[in-house]
Amino acid sequence: MLQTSFIRENKELVIERLKKRNFDGKEIIYQILKLDDDRKANQQQLDENLAAANQFAKQIGELHKSGKQEEANLLKEQTVELKEISNTLKEEQNSIAENLQQLLYRVPNIPNEIVPAGKCADDNEIVFEEGSIPKLIENALPHWELAKKYNLIDFELGVKVTGAGFPFYIGQGARLQRALINFFLDQARDAGYTEILPPLMVNEASGYGTGQLPDKEGQMYHAPIDDFYLIPTAEVPLTNMFRDVIVKKEDFPIKVTGYTPCFRREAGSYGKEVRGLNRLHQFDKVEIVQIQHPAESYATLDTMVEHVKGLLQKLELPYRVLKLCGGDLGFTSALTYDMEVFSAAQVKWLEVSSVSNFETFQANRLKCRYKDENGKMQLVHTLNGSALALPRILAALLENNQAKEGIKIPKALVAYTGFDLIK
RNA sequence: GGAGAAAUGGCAGAGUGGUCGAAUGCGACAGUCUUGAAAACUGCUGUACCGCAAGGUACCGGGGGUUCGAAUCCCUCUUUCUCCGCCA
Numbered sequence: 001m002l003q004t005s006f007i008r009e010n011k012e013l014v015i016e017r018l019k020k021r022n023f024d025g026k027e028i029i030y031q032i033l034k035l036d037d038d039r040k041a042n043q044q045q046l047d048e049n050l051a052a053a054n055q056f057a058k059q060i061g062e063l064h065k066s067g068k069q070e071e072a073n074l075l076k077e078q079t080v081e082l083k084e085i086s087n088t089l090k091e092e093q094n095s096i097a098e099n100l101q102q103l104l105y106r107v108p109n110i111p112n113e114i115v116p117a118g119k120c121a122d123d124n125e126i127v128f129e130e131g132s133i134p135k136l137i138e139n140a141l142p143h144w145e146l147a148k149k150y151n152l153i154d155f156e157l158g159v160k161v162t163g164a165g166f167p168f169y170i171g172q173g174a175r176l177q178r179a180l181i182n183f184f185l186d187q188a189r190d191a192g193y194t195e196i197l198p199p200l201m202v203n204e205a206s207g208y209g210t211g212q213l214p215d216k217e218g219q220m221y222h223a224p225i226d227d228f229y230l231i232p233t234a235e236v237p238l239t240n241m242f243r244d245v246i247v248k249k250e251d252f253p254i255k256v257t258g259y260t261p262c263f264r265r266e267a268g269s270y271g272k273e274v275r276g277l278n279r280l281h282q283f284d285k286v287e288i289v290q291i292q293h294p295a296e297s298y299a300t301l302d303t304m305v306e307h308v309k310g311l312l313q314k315l316e317l318p319y320r321v322l323k324l325c326g327g328d329l330g331f332t333s334a335l336t337y338d339m340e341v342f343s344a345a346q347v348k349w350l351e352v353s354s355v356s357n358f359e360t361f362q363a364n365r366l367k368c369r370y371k372d373e374n375g376k377m378q379l380v381h382t383l384n385g386s387a388l389a390l391p392r393i394l395a396a397l398l399e400n401n402q403a404k405e406g407i408k409i410p411k412a413l414v415a416y417t418g419f420d421l422i423k
Numbered sequence: 424g425g426a427g428a429a430a431u432g433g434c435a436g437a438g439u440g441g442u443c444g445a446a447u448g449c450g451a452c453a454g455u456c457u458u459g460a461a462a463a464c465u466g467c468u469g470u471a472c473c474g475c476a477a478g479g480u481a482c483c484g485g486g487g488g489u490u491c492g493a494a495u496c497c498c499u500c501u502u503u504c505u506c507c508g509c510c511a
Contacts, residue, residue, distance in 0.1 A: 039472090040472085041473095043472065043473055044474080044479095044480095046480080047472090047473065050480060051479055053492085054479095054480090056491060056492085057490095057491050058441080058442065058492080059491090060441085061441040061491085062442085064441075064491095072491080073491095075491070076491045077491090078491090079491050082491095246433095377470080377471095
């Protein structure tokens with residue numbers, strides 16, 4: 001959520017930058033400013049009324065003390081009208097505030113100036129590429145066939161027990177999954193992140209805090225009896241740890257990491273894009289989150305990108321880094337890099353990580369602040385990234401490393417799996 | 424799930440209808456003293472909104488109510504604690 005004060009001071013810039021997302025913000029920005037004016041004017045009137053009422057109350061109190069009941073009663077009558085006006089103004093104020101809030105929720109974050117123009121994923125800019133695309137053996141199989149052949153994952157069983165998109169990992173498949181989680185967590189810890197094991201369900205306030213609500217309500221599983229949401233990413237609990245928190249500036253940067261399953265309804269996706277591990281309703285992911293001083297956040301974003309690149313190198317996967325264009329940028333993000341690995345049998349790039357700087361967009365909703373040099377409260381910057389999402393990594397590992405004798409495990413992982421070949 | 428108690432500033436802890444944004448202590452910050460530090464002493468110390476400012480308004484877990492006036496009374500929700508039940 002953008003700050004009203006920022007919108008006011010940078011009206012033209014905001015409208016201009018939002019165009020990069022193909023978001024026509026002109027009308028809504030003017031509505032917001034108009035409502036904010038109304039809010040101020042109304043608040044002023046309300047305050048004056050309340051001040052007058054407070055004066056009366058004080059006088060009545062003094063009259064009571066000195067035993068002048070009649071005079072006190074006279075004054076009481078005078079407060080009736082004042083009270084009615086105050087009530088009306090208060091109602092108006094609430095309604096204005098609510099409307100303003102709803103409008104603010106609808107405005108996405110403004111893209112950083114280096115975000116390339118573009119309409120969709122095709123317009124993303126490839127900024128880095130590394131690793132060579134492997135030459136596969138004859139009769140190479142896609143990962144869902146490999147998973148079946150080596151009995152690593154049972155998709156049909158998942159359908160029976162839960163539904164499509166909830167696979168069972170079995171034997172070496174399950175162990176490989178666990179190995180990846182531990183590997184990623186250890187790597188994050190080595191990079192200075194504190195490991196967190198957070199709740200997998202969050203309340204409504206947390207959904208608002210990171211921006212899943214009110215817009216992407218349909219993407220989350222909801223448990224209505226207790227009004228909890230299953231997390232679509234560890235970002236939600238890990239970032240909401242800092243909701244309503246005043247961070248000490250010497251604590252910057254705050255770095256946390258966590259492994260969680262992620263639950264996504266993925267309403268409206270189907271077809272071959274969701275084949276195998278490409279898109280699941282439940283999947284595992286290790287997330288990294290940082291809370292940072294605004295002046296440092298973009299340097300931090302770079303270090304997070306480097307961290308993820310390091311993971312992909314160690315897994316010996318060919319990958320590329322994309323700078324997302326305005327049209328593909330998430331609602332809450334100011335700048336996002338996506339990492340994609342090449343899945344050789346499917347012959348396509350799969351997104352395995354997304355690293356973003358949200359600047360103050362989340363912090364404003366979270367009320368996560370620090371005191372600056374002048375003792376003034378300022379919003380922090382929040383950042384996060386996947387490091388990494390497991391299913392597509394697994395897909396690429398299986399496909400790229402298939403050989404006649406089995407599937408080879410990258411060296412870095414062998415210490416974690418306890419085996420170097422899936423047979 | 425049942426019965427009871429509680430929720431106050433960074434922390435501890437007073438305050439049961441009127442001048443309480445809130446005593447006191449600790450902590451933090453600034454200063455005096457000191458070669459330096461400690462101790463002692465002095466001062467200061469919440470957030471948000473409106474206003475050029477003076478100042479005003481709101482906030483004592485959240486929401487609502489009673490009252491001229493609520494930290495204080497009532498309703499409701501949440502959380503914590505104690506006891507009982509159930510349970511990994």
